[in-house]
Amino acid sequence: MSKNIREELERWEKTTLQKVISKAPERQPSFQTTSHIELKRLYTPLDISELNYCTDLGFPGEYPFTRGVQPTMYRGRLWTMRQYAGFATAEETNKRYKFLLEQGQTGLSVAFDLPTQIGYDSDHPLAEGEVGKVGVAIDTLKDMEILFDGIPLDKVSTSMTINSTAAILLAMYIAVAEKQGVKSEVLQGTIQNDILKEYAARGTYIFPPLESMRIVTDIFAFCKDHVPRWNTISISGYHMREAGCTAVQEVAFTLADGIAYVEAAIRAGLDVDSFASRLAFFFCCHNNFIEEIAKFRAARRLWARIMKERFKAKRDESCMLRFHTQTAGCTLTAQQPDNNIVRVAFQALAAVLGGTQSLHTNSRDEAYALPTEDSVRIALRTQQIIAYESGVAEMIDPLGGSYAIEALTNEIEKKAMEYIEKIDAMGGAIKAIESGYxxxxxxxxxxxxxxxxxxxxxxxxxxxxxxxxEEPLRDILKIDPEIERYQKEKLARVKKERDNHKVKQSLAALKRAAQGTDNLVPPILEAVKAYATLGEISDTLREVFGEYRER
Amino acid sequence: MSRKIRVLIAKPGLDGHDRGAKVIARALRDAGMEVIYTGIRQTPEQIANAAIQEGVDIVGLSSLSGAHMSLFPKVVQLLKEKGAEDIVVFGGGIIPVDDIPLLKKAGISEIFLPGTSTEEIIRYIQETIKIT
Known part of the structure; x- marks a missing residue:
């Protein structure tokens, strides 16, 4: 059969196509994706003649998961609609969460302000001007209690974008749940906890890489026993993509980081099948519709192969790349902001066709500020329209088998693997980041x-x-600068009312653990429950671990 | 031959979004300027000191975290206190338009918003800094 297609293709090129091209050349001499993959004019069965259906695609819910991680995908349950949100104080953000849940959102996603992410309390000199700006300010367990007030933690799943201070925020979440009478064993959610991409792109690191990796693997070990339904890390390509890398680089650098985490956990004595199924991923969805769909499929297959072939994982669950997607913030324009609604819709559709497990859709006004309530509603409605009206959620991997999609999936997997081999040769992702590569x-x-x-x-x-x-947008969300004063007062009150002796003791215990090899999460949990502040806990670790400085 | 324009590109505050800062630093370099990029997480004090030590003509501040109102004016003020008010300070990032007049009043010479081309910034610097 394939001989006939080849002959027919050649005939078509020489006759029908040539007749048109000789008169009217194409718009460009060549067409490329963002990853500089040269696109063919037409994909045919010839481009996927090497593809073996059973070993390269297989069936949903089975290795290598190219077609999806669940056997029923969105026919069983739609993806989680999870809008990243947080600003000003815990009081304000709690209101936004309740609004989002009322609008039909199905999971929470917490944005923290920069001081919280970098381990400074709201009254620290370096926090000046940053309190409550890009997310909610959390200084003590008190703030976390307010943040989740009236939200049953046994019913919702919560994702927290938190990295170098992830252990502290996770401990606070566990402590709030306990106060609600919810056991840590039933908690569901994710902490980002991906420190490597912070050095590579996002910048909220505190400690040097080795010490940071210890905290990461301590969290893996703690959650395995105490918070078994929690995703202990969300290995993220999103921020590297936002910082400018291509789709192929996003897959390569993310999976290279993933390899580094698996290696670190194995070195720390964990069995690969005891933690691998709790690893989650986070990707960006950019403009190039077909390339993005292929990217998600390629990432899924490549990770499955890495886990099985390189790490000898025995359980299928260990090989499953489950991921969250956010539409690409860097594609939003300040010019004609309503156009962003359309961009986001296409990006979100690509994420769904790529088989995402959860999705954040950006709002039209985010080239200006954090979104207003009206904008965030449109963003959420975009997901709901895809889910309930478009019909794409009614079958699994509907684009699977498309010549173009499968050819690009192969190409992205191959190119990403070449990058990973290069990074391996440098000594792995940590070395490749330390050298600035x-x-x-x-x-x-x-x-x-x-x-x-x-x-x-x-x-x-x-x-x-x-x-x-046009006039620039003026109707945007503004953070009242007064909240910084309010937050500082609240912090001072907590410090006055708590048992300071108990705080001192718990921090001393944490320090001893940091100096030794004990798991850091239990002493952090004790400190948090004594209302030690995020800054005090971070400072205790800074004393022992030191701080990372960008080269 | 006249000397090259010297520029400090700086990231004040805790914001780690440095895609724009790095792209602009490289574009200015390609346009023949001498460019020093501070890296992220710089205090206004560190930025003012670096500007003086490096003897730059102009400082570009980038912030996407919303902390520009407290950080940008501080850099201008510190330069003034240190007797270096001749160093021009401009800025860019996610900055609400209503903040621009206030920043200009505080001594920031210009603010560039998302969508600005690097060419526009190069032109602005070349017109503002006259090398004698």
Whole structure:
């Protein structure tokens, strides 16, 4: 059969196609994806002639999971609609969560402010001007109690974008649950806890890499026994993509980081099948619709193969790449902001066609500020329209078998693997980050992307073509600067009312654990329950571990 | 031949989003300027000191975290206190338009918003800094 297709293709190229092309050349001499994959004009069975259905695609819920991680996918349960939210104080953010849950959101996702993410209390000099700006300010367990007031933690799942202070926030979450009468064993959610990409792109590191990796693996070990339904890490490509890398680089750098975590956990004495099923992933969904769908499928298959072949995982669950997706913030334009609604819709659709487990859709006004309630409602409605109206959730991997999708899936997997081999040769992801290699690759791609926009090689509607005269958006969410004072007062009150002797004791115990090899999570949990502040706990660890400085 | 324009690109505060800062640093370098990039998490004090030590003509501040109102004016003020008010300070990032007049009043020479081309920033610096 394939001989006939080849002959027929050649005939078509020489006759029908040639007749048109000789008169009217195509729009561009060549077409490429963002990862510089040269796109063919037409994909045919010839491009996937090597594909073995059973070993390369298989069936949903089975290795290598190319077609999806669950046997019924969205026919069974829709993806979790999870809007990343948090601003100002715990009081304000609690209101936003209740609003989102009323609007039909199915999971929570907490955005913390930068001081909380970097281990400073709201009254620290470096926190000035940052309190409550990009997320909610959490200083003590008191704030966390307010944040989840009236939200039953045995019913919702909560994702927390928190990395170098992940152990502290997880401990606070467990403590709040306990106060609600909910056992840690039933808690469901995710902490990002992906410190490697913080050095590579996002920047909220505190400690040097080795000490950070110890905290990460301590969390794996603690959760395995005490919070078994919790995703202990969300290995994230999102931020590296936002910092400018391509789709192929996103897959490669994320999975390379994943390999480093698995290696660290195995070195710490954990059996691969005891923790691997709790690893989760987080990807970006950018503009190139077909490339993004192929990217998710390629990532799923490649991770499955790495877990089975490299780490000899025995359980299928250990090989399953489950992921959250957020639409690409860097594609939002300040110009004609309503266009962003359309961009986000396409990106969200690609994420669903790529088989995401949960999704955040960005809001139209996020090139200006954190979203208003109205904007975030449209973003959530976008997901609901895809889920309930578009029909794409009614069958599994509907684009599987498409010549183009399968060819690109193969190509992305191959190119990402080449990168991973290069990183292996450098000694792994930690070494590649310490030497600045990954940061350099990201910066290079970001610069090329910007140049393509400025030379109009890449058209962004409303930005470098189809512009209009317009006024910048003024109806945006503003954070009242007064909240910084309010937050500091609340913190001072907690410090006055708590048992300071108990705080001192718990911090001393934490220090001893940090100096030795005991798991850090139990002493952090004790400190949190004594209302030690996030800054005090972080400082205790800073004293022992030191701080990382960017090269 | 006249000397090159010297620029400090800086990230004040705790914000780690440095894609824009890095792209602009490289574009200015490609346009023939001497560029020093501070890296992330710099205090206004560190930025002012670096600007003086490096003898730059102009400082570009980038912030996407919303802390610009407390951080940008502080850099200008510190430069003034240290007798370096001739160093021009401009900024960019996620900055609400209503904040721009206030920042300009505090001595920030210009604010660039999302969507600005690197060419526009290069032109602005070349027109603002006249090397003698």
């Amino acid at each position: 990954i940061q350099g690759e990201i910066a290079e791609s970001a610069y090329q992307y910007q140049k393509e926009i400025e030379t109009k090689k890449r058209i962004i509607v409303g930005l470098n073509q189809f512009q209009i005269e």
